[in-house]
Amino acid sequence: MKNKQAAEIFREFLKRGNNRITPERFEVLDAALEFDGHFSADELFISMKNNHSRVSRATVYNTLELLTHADLLSLRNFGAKVNRYESNYKRQDHFHLVCIDCGQIMEFTENKIEIISKEISEKLGFETSSYSFNIFARCKRKPDCPYYNAT
Ligand SMILES: [Zn+2]
Ligand SMILES: [Zn+2]
Numbered sequence: 001m002k003n004k005q006a007a008e009i010f011r012e013f014l015k016r017g018n019n020r021i022t023p024e025r026f027e028v029l030d031a032a033l034e035f036d037g038h039f040s041a042d043e044l045f046i047s048m049k050n051n052h053s054r055v056s057r058a059t060v061y062n063t064l065e066l067l068t069h070a071d072l073l074s075l076r077n078f079g080a081k082v083n084r085y086e087s088n089y090k091r092q093d094h095f096h097l098v099c100i101d102c103g104q105i106m107e108f109t110e111n112k113i114e115i116i117s118k119e120i121s122e123k124l125g126f127e128t129s130s131y132s133f134n135i136f137a138r139c140k141r142k143p144d145c146p147y148y149n150a151t
Contacts, residue, residue: 003031006072006089013070024055028063038076038084078105079136086141095132099139126132 010029014021031048032039039047045060064085067073074088078098095113113133121128135136139145 002090003033006033010067010070010072014066017066017069019066025066026061028054028060029067030062032067032073032085033087033089035038035087038078038086040082040084042082042136044085074130074132076136078103093130094110095134097135097137099145100136101138101140102145104139104145 007026007029010020010026013019014025025046027048028044031044031051031053035044035047041061041064042057044064045055046059048055048060064073068085070073072087072089073085076084076086076096078084078096079100080103092105092109093114094109097108099105113131118128
């Protein structure tokens with residue numbers, strides 16, 4: 001197991017919820033935390049399969065859900081039909097800028113967003129748990145975008 005501390009958090013979470021503690025679930029945990037960037041359940045499943053894992057697609061799907069509830073992963077939706085996940089473990093809160101032409105995703109941090117989120121929650125009598133913020137934009141000027149030079 002590569003991520004011992006995260007595995008401990010997950011084990012406690014599974015115990016609390018009376019979920020079964022299986023080696024496959026910890027295999028998914030490691031693969032998810034090692035994955036570079038944002039991934040869909042299928043992308044993770046395929047990359048695990050390519051690494052000769054025998055974990056089933058169903059196990060990948062339901063373990064990702066559990067890991068999200070355990071706050072080890074964040075669920076993201078960048079406007080596409082598939083949801084994506086990313087590691088939340090030992091990572092700073094961040095937001096996303098999504099290119100609607102080529103799909104590339106840039107991460108950024110911005111204190112003002114955090115302050116405004118907290119202010120709004122407070123005003124409405126809530127306590128902020130987490131927040132997510134996406135900007136959808138066009139990166140036409142970036143040479144690595146396939147739409148560069150178009151028009
Ligand atoms: Zn682009
Ligand atoms: Zn991200």
